[in-house]
């Protein structure tokens with residue numbers, strides 16, 4: 555095995571401070587890692603908002619049927635999948651850009667518009683990649699407090715200045731589950747100058763929403779302000795491991811983003827699977843039903859234990875303790891249950907749990923109950 559060396563001195567002088575000071579992204583702990591650490595099997599991961607039903611069966615069939623074509627490059631830019639997505643939303647394929655996960659779309663927009671000294675507006679408790687990508691291009695973050703774990707659009711509008719290049723909104727928000735209403739978003743967009751900033755509306759979890767007052771980005775593309783909608787195949791469509799997402803925006807913005815895109819970043823396998831998953835209505839229906847029942851079960855069980863739960867329109871629930879939730883997170887890990895401690899989202903007292911299969915949800919609730927009873931940490935009600 556090669557020797558491990560110290561970080562060489564040139565690193566400190568060569569790597570820009572705005573890059574070396576970026577806190578690394580904290581992912582959910584993988585099941586395999588926990589099982590290795592504890593020497594156990596059968597751990598449950600409810601930490602990364604994946605689809606507990608697995609990939610769309612149609613996607614799996616498409617993959618199997620195409621494997622012999624893996625020796626050729628994918629068609630660059632994914633024109634067939636772009637056309638299929640465009641038809642679904644009633645826009646042209648020129649409105650769509652595919653990415654290696656919607657993470658890539660988020661990175662591309664930051665790369666395009668952020669220069670050192672610019673800023674982007676990011677809510678206090680939201681998806682951490684927004685901060686990371688902005689900082690990696692030398693931009694600064696204007697952090698906006700949230701109201702009842704939701705976006706404060708008035709405060710966001712007030713914070714925009716002549717250096718603001720992006721406003722990040724996440725609907726529903728990860729990790730709080732809050733939504734932005736159509737009328738609120740329309741009002742916010744209509745007060746923005748037409749030259750920007752670019753509004754990034756991240757709809758990674760929008761497929762799960764049942765509240766009809768929730769804004770839908772594609773209906774707001776014509777508001778005269780640059781709007782980029784982020785969408786993903788990682789959640790409802792169950793393809794997180796393949797890495798494919800997309801952006802929807804006016805063609806001029808998509809064309810500029812395309813100049814920065816690395817060729818072939820979406821693999822052939824991802825293109826085949828995404829195309830099949832998009833038309834798998836049965837898988838979507840089952841996923842929605844599982845989510846509806848799981849949210850109901852988890853919400854009720856948590857509230858019965860006297861725990862504060864934030865209302866969620868996504869495939870996860872956030873709950874809050876009176877004290878640091880780190881020890882509870884660790885105790886659940888020891889029982890083979892992986893959830894997400896939200897310290898890295900600026901919410902050290904909170905935990906986010908992804909809706910799993912019914913038996914996974916039950917396992918989480920019984921491990922939680924056991925832990926809290928043992929520690930006497932909260933006003934536990936057994937009635």
Ligand SMILES: Cc1ncc(COP(=O)(O)O)c(C=O)c1O
Nearest residue numbers: 655656657681728758786788799
């Ligand atoms: C709000 C939000 N946006 C984007 C992503 C990135 O998703 P992907 O890159 O898998 O499409 C995630 C992943 O968890 C997310 O929570």
